[in-house]
Amino acid sequence: MKDNESARVGIIMGSISDWETMQEAAALLDDLGVSYEKNIVSAHRTPEKMVEYARTAADRGLKVIIAGAGGAAHLPGMTASMTHLPVLGVPVRSRALSGMDSLLSIVQMPAGIPVPTLAIGEAGAKNAALSAAAILALEDEGLRDRLIAYREGLRAKVEAMELPEA
Numbered sequence: 001m002k003d004n005e006s007a008r009v010g011i012i013m014g015s016i017s018d019w020e021t022m023q024e025a026a027a028l029l030d031d032l033g034v035s036y037e038k039n040i041v042s043a044h045r046t047p048e049k050m051v052e053y054a055r056t057a058a059d060r061g062l063k064v065i066i067a068g069a070g071g072a073a074h075l076p077g078m079t080a081s082m083t084h085l086p087v088l089g090v091p092v093r094s095r096a097l098s099g100m101d102s103l104l105s106i107v108q109m110p111a112g113i114p115v116p117t118l119a120i121g122e123a124g125a126k127n128a129a130l131s132a133a134a135i136l137a138l139e140d141e142g143l144r145d146r147l148i149a150y151r152e153g154l155r156a157k158v159e160a161m162e163l164p165e166a
């Protein structure tokens with residue numbers, strides 16, 4: 001586990017194959033100036049590591065966890081069951097079912113242990129980073145201003161879009 005003492009967000013994923021998707025979350029947190037740590041943790045393949053990660057997350061200073069997994073994606077829900085921190089779930093696109101399996105296995109949590117679940121794939125990873133930042137921004141004015149500026153950038157980009165002549 002690569003610990004970053006000052007990390008406020010923990011990004012975890014079930015496999016290195018998820019990184020292509022989850023790097024979008026990392027890149028956005030970098031842009032927003034939010035410290036994070038990233039680790040490969042699997043409920044299926046490294047259950048003890050997952051338990052340790054989840055149980056120590058709050059004491060290590062993390063405020064939010066972003067968990068991405070594909071297929072039978074138990075990692076977000078199992079992690080959420082072992083920490084009181086918010087755990088945001090990112091369904092990674094699977095080869096067999098295009099991520100519908102990931103989505104349904106993350107989003108359909110029983111009442112009591114929530115996993116706020118984002119869209120399948122890269123958009124979900126980006127929105128998980130923005131949601132984590134929004135949570136942290138409740139107590140961080142500088143970050144709030146950077147989030148507002150990010151949206152202003154989106155607005156300006158759309159305003160500048162021009163359709164080609166028919």
Ligand SMILES: Nc1c(C(=O)O)ncn1[C@@H]1O[C@H](COP(=O)(O)O)[C@@H](O)[C@H]1O
Pocket residue numbers: 013014015016017018041042043044045068069070071072073074075076092
């Ligand atoms: N869904 C999970 C979990 C878990 O939920 O614990 N651990 C790995 N995986 C997923 O298996 C997929 C295929 O993994 P490999 O590419 O390593 O075979 C990945 O998308 C990973 O998130």
